[in-house]
Amino acid sequence: MRVVIAEDDALLREGLTLLLAGEGFEVVAAVDNGTDFLAAVDTHAPEATVVDVRLPPDFRDEGLRAAIEARRRRPGLPVLVLSAYVEDRYAAELLADGRGAIGYLLKQRVGDVEEFADALRRVAAGGTVMDAEVVGQLLVRRRSDDPLRELTPREREVLALMAEGRSNTDLARLLVISEGAVNKHIRNIFAKLGLAPDEAGHRRVLAVLAYLNG
Amino acid sequence: MVPTTREPRRPLALPGLLPALRRLPTQSGLLARAGAGGLLALSALPAVVVVGVLCLTGLGVPLLPPLMRGVRRLAGMERRRVGAVLGGPPVPERYRPVEGSPVARARGLLTDRAGMRDLCWLPVHALTGTLAASLGLGLALAAVNDVTMPLWWWAIPGRSPSGVGFAVDSWGRAAVMLPIGVLVAVLACALIPPLLRGQARLSRRLLTPPANRSVAERLAEVTASRAAALDAHAAELRRIERDLHDGTQNRLLAVVMHLGLIERALERDPEQAPPLVRRARQAATGALDELREVVRGIYPPILDERGLDGAVAALAARSPVPCVVDTACLGRAPAAVETAAYFIVAEALNNVARHSRAEHVGVRLANEEGTLVIEVEDDGRGGADERAGSGVVGMRRRADALDGRVTLRSPAGGPTRLRAELPCGW
Numbered sequence: 001m002r003v004v005i006a007e008d009d010a011l012l013r014e015g016l017t018l019l020l021a022g023e024g025f026e027v028v029a030a031v032d033n034g035t036d037f038l039a040a041v042d043t044h045a046p047e048a049t050v051v052d053v054r055l056p057p058d059f060r061d062e063g064l065r066a067a068i069e070a071r072r073r074r075p076g077l078p079v080l081v082l083s084a085y086v087e088d089r090y091a092a093e094l095l096a097d098g099r100g101a102i103g104y105l106l107k108q109r110v111g112d113v114e115e116f117a118d119a120l121r122r123v124a125a126g127g128t129v130m131d132a133e134v135v136g137q138l139l140v141r142r143r144s145d146d147p148l149r150e151l152t153p154r155e156r157e158v159l160a161l162m163a164e165g166r167s168n169t170d171l172a173r174l175l176v177i178s179e180g181a182v183n184k185h186i187r188n189i190f191a192k193l194g195l196a197p198d199e200a201g202h203r204r205v206l207a208v209l210a211y212l213n214g
Numbered sequence: 215m216v217p218t219t220r221e222p223r224r225p226l227a228l229p230g231l232l233p234a235l236r237r238l239p240t241q242s243g244l245l246a247r248a249g250a251g252g253l254l255a256l257s258a259l260p261a262v263v264v265v266g267v268l269c270l271t272g273l274g275v276p277l278l279p280p281l282m283r284g285v286r287r288l289a290g291m292e293r294r295r296v297g298a299v300l301g302g303p304p305v306p307e308r309y310r311p312v313e314g315s316p317v318a319r320a321r322g323l324l325t326d327r328a329g330m331r332d333l334c335w336l337p338v339h340a341l342t343g344t345l346a347a348s349l350g351l352g353l354a355l356a357a358v359n360d361v362t363m364p365l366w367w368w369a370i371p372g373r374s375p376s377g378v379g380f381a382v383d384s385w386g387r388a389a390v391m392l393p394i395g396v397l398v399a400v401l402a403c404a405l406i407p408p409l410l411r412g413q414a415r416l417s418r419r420l421l422t423p424p425a426n427r428s429v430a431e432r433l434a435e436v437t438a439s440r441a442a443a444l445d446a447h448a449a450e451l452r453r454i455e456r457d458l459h460d461g462t463q464n465r466l467l468a469v470v471m472h473l474g475l476i477e478r479a480l481e482r483d484p485e486q487a488p489p490l491v492r493r494a495r496q497a498a499t500g501a502l503d504e505l506r507e508v509v510r511g512i513y514p515p516i517l518d519e520r521g522l523d524g525a526v527a528a529l530a531a532r533s534p535v536p537c538v539v540d541t542a543c544l545g546r547a548p549a550a551v552e553t554a555a556y557f558i559v560a561e562a563l564n565n566v567a568r569h570s571r572a573e574h575v576g577v578r579l580a581n582e583e584g585t586l587v588i589e590v591e592d593d594g595r596g597g598a599d600e601r602a603g604s605g606v607v608g609m610r611r612r613a614d615a616l617d618g619r620v621t622l623r624s625p626a627g628g629p630t631r632l633r634a635e636l637p638c639g640w
Contacts, residue, residue, distance in 0.1 A: 009464045011497060015471040022478060059456070084463050111470035113478045 001124060004046040005030040006037035006063060007082070008055050012107075016050065019110065023117035032056065034066030041070045041077065048124035052107075053083040053090070064090055075099055078124045082107045088137045091130055103129035103165075122165050129165040136160070150192045158185040234403040238354060241406050245350045247295050248413055252343020254288055255336050262336065275320045279312070282323045282332075289332040292339060292417050299414035308423040310434060327431070328423060335420040346413040353402040360395025364388040435617075442614035449611065454512060461504030468497035514556055522552045526559050526579060533563045535575050535592065543580035547638045551586055554612040555579065558620070558634050561605040562590040570594025570630055581638070585618075588634040596628035609634065 003025045007013040010032075017027045025048075029040035033056045041049065049070065055062040067079045080103035081094060094102050103123040109131065110116045119129045151159065154175075161171050168186075172179045265281050268274025290307065297304035309329065312322040323329055367382045382388050472494035479486040509515070517525045523541040530537035547555070559577055566575045572594030580587050600606035606622055609632075613620045618636035 009460075009468075011468045011493075012464060012471065015468055015475070015493075019471065019475055019478075022475065054459070059460070084459055084467070107467050108470055110467070111474040113474040116474075 001048060001121075002026050002028045002044060002046045003120070004028060004037065004040045004044055004049045006032070006034065006040075006050070006055060006066065007052045008032045008059075009052075012052075016110065019113055020050075020117070020120070023113065025117070025120070034062045034069075037063075037066050038070055038073070041074065045074075046077075048078045048080065048120055050080045050082060050120065053081060061090070064093065068093065071097060071099070076101050076126070078126070079103065080105065080120050080123045080129070082110070086131050086133045086137070088134050091134045095128070100128050101126045104134060105129065105131045106133055119165075127165040128163075130163040132160055132164060135163040147192050147194065151189060155185055155189050155192075158182065159189055162186070231400065231403060234407075235399070238403065238406065241410055242351060242354050244295060244299050245347045245406065245410055247291075248343045248410070249347025249351065251288060251292050251295065252340055252345075252347060255340035255343060258284065258288065259337060259340055262333065269320070269324075275316060278320045278323055279316075282329055285332050285336060286329070289335060289421060292335075293421055296414045296418050296421070299410055300418065305418050305421045306423060307421075308435075310438060331421060331423070335417065338420060339417060342413050342416060346409050350402070350406045350409045353398060353405060357395055357399035357402050360391045360398055363391040363395065367391075439614060439617040442611065443616070446611045446615035454508060457504070457508045457511065462501050462508060465497050465501035465504055469494050469501065472497060513553060517549075517552060517556055522547070522555060522579065525556050526577060529556075529560050529563055530577060533575065534567045535563075535570070535572050537563065537575045537577060540576065540578040541580075543582075544586075545581040547581065547586045547636070551616055551636045551638050554616055554618075554636055555586055555588055555634070557612060558588055558609045559590065561609055562588075562632050565598065565605055566590070566592045566594065566630075569598060570596075570628070572628075572630075584638050586636040586638055588632075588636070590632045592628070592630050594628050594630055595626075596624045596630050597626040598622060598624035598630050606632075 001024070003020055005013060005016050005020075005027060007016055007030070013030050013032065017030050020027050028044045028046060031037050031040050037049075037051065037055075040046075049067070051063045051067045053061055053063045055066065064081060067081055071077050071079060075097070076099045078101040079094070081090075082105055083090070084107050086104065086106055091104050094104055101123055103119055105116075105119060109119070123129055148156075157175065158171060161174060166174065168179055168182050171177075171182045175182070261281060262285070265274040265277045269278060286307075286309065290304075293305035293307060307328060310322060310326045312319050312326070314322070363382060364385070367388045380387060382391060472490050476487050476490045476494065479490055514525060516528055520528070523539075523544055526541065527539055530539045559579075563575065563577070566572055570592045572592035575590065575592040578587075578589040598606070600622055606620065610620045613634050613636060616636050618634060620632065620634045622630070622632050624630040
């Protein structure tokens with residue numbers, strides 16, 4: 001799978017390249033700024049991209065904007081955004097086009113190489129991978145009249161895993177319950193949040209996040 | 215009782231003429247500076263009028279800041295000169311900080327009383343500076359001219375040099391010029407000092423900010439310094455965040471990433487692990503280095519351990535340019551003031567090492583009437599440009615935050631002298 005990386009820190013860039021190569025990805029370009037990233041995406045037409053939020057020259061959110069611009073040019077381009085900290089607003093901006101194939105992870109998740117490579121594969125396949133932190137932020141700042149408060153702890157767990165882009169099979173395995181139980185939890189969550197049941201991949205995540213951000 | 219011995223007669227009728235004569239060159243120099251300042255003020259007047267008129271139409275607004283900067287420099291020269299004439303510190307200046315959009319800056323400049331005082335002083339100085347200089351210097355030159363005439367009158371071909379009301383065309387007449395010259399010299403000695411002092415007093419009166427500032431003015435200053443403090447604080451936090459993010463955090467991420475790679479390598483091919491372990495260790499060491507720098511940038515540990523004098527001595531010892539530190543009159547100051555002082559000295563020494571090509575640098579720290587004064591002087595080539603990213607901006611920001619100030623004097627050819635005053639607030 002051909003991948004383009006945009007990361008300004010040389011050590012991390014090399015490390016990422018090494019890591020992805022070791023997991024069977026082909027890193028066709030590793031650049032250190034947003035402009036070069038857009039050029040590399042045009043040139044190589046990668047199957048997946050990994051972008052750091054903060055890039056030169058201003059080290060604010062250039063990487064995020066480059067990622068959004070790249071997806072404007074190539075709708076549905078799989079982008080996995082890495083950041084030293086996560087901000088749910090950024091997640092909302094990334095998800096705004098509703099096409100999926102979006103990942104948003106804390107940088108430190110690269111420490112678990114297998115998980116990270118798996119996340120990138122899920123993004124490349126069109127899935128949505130949100131860091132557990134993002135979901136955590138959304139759950140924390142609910143108002144008192146919020147239907148999320150109606151969720152049981154187990155349902156919150158299910159919701160968080162859904163936001164991380166897990167399939168029902170994954171959920172069943174991770175929570176050590178049957179798929180039937182997973183389906184029941186999901187139906188309950190959607191009912192409590194007033195969402196139409198929808199089993200199609202990332203859409204349910206998008207729906208949940210869109211609702212949460214509203 | 216009639217005294218048996220009389221005091222020996224003084225060599226000249228007027229007592230103290232010789233010392234007066236000896237002081238004359240210095241005083242003439244100060245008069246010449248008054249004259250130069252007066253001429254500059256005179257030439258600046260048309261510009262002031264033109265910009266003033268243009269400001270009414272709005273076109274002059276962009277020209278206002280450079281004009282006022284020029285007037286400030288001119289007034290600053292005069293403030294120092296007045297200090298030298300009257301034997302004291304330069305006349306204090308108290309400009310309000312000017313910032314924001316061009317229009318806000320223009321409004322700030324136009325409502326700044328200190329700036330307006332400068333503008334009132336300008337025409338007066340154009341007149342009195344030039345007059346005092348021409349009168350005083352004219353007398354001094356006439357004295358020299360007359361006294362020395364017997365030496366050279368004969369060498370002037372054609373027309374004879376003119377004496378006082380007659381032409382010098384014989385040795386006799388030339389000889390007459392000698393006593394006349396002495397008289398003129400006496401006159402010069404008698405007139406120049408009061409002329410110099412009188413003109414300087416007038417300048418001082420016009421340029422000195424009133425002692426009893428209105429509460430509104432003081433409040434404006436406090437507000438400005440508080441805003442500067444908040445700005446400085448925000449800039450400082452941003453810098454620390456940047457340092458932590460780009461340095462420490464990235465190094466630690468690299469450690470985590472390499473540990474992940476090592477884990478994978480151990481599962482698959484343990485021989486790949488050692489170089490990865492080495493890189494992880496290097497990254498961890500790097501993180502510690504960066505962290506140490508960040509901590510040092512927040513509050514230098516040595517300041518706590520050794521006090522400001524010890525901390526500055528340590529800075530001096532690290533300076534590539536030989537540095538002499540004088541902290542004899544240094545007392546304690548609040549921690550915030552000492553921290554700012556430390557960073558100002560560090561930045562100043564850094565500048566000296568990088569730009570000045572100096573061979574010696576002196577640092578003096580002293581508490582003067584509740585103010586911590588820092589002076590850094592080098593014997594380098596001068597010409598420091600504070601806009602060229604020399605770190606002076608950062609020093610100013612630190613000083614502003616404490617209601618203090620930084621003055622940099624660095625004429626081309628040197629020496630460069632930096633003075634920072636930080637009120638201790640007790």
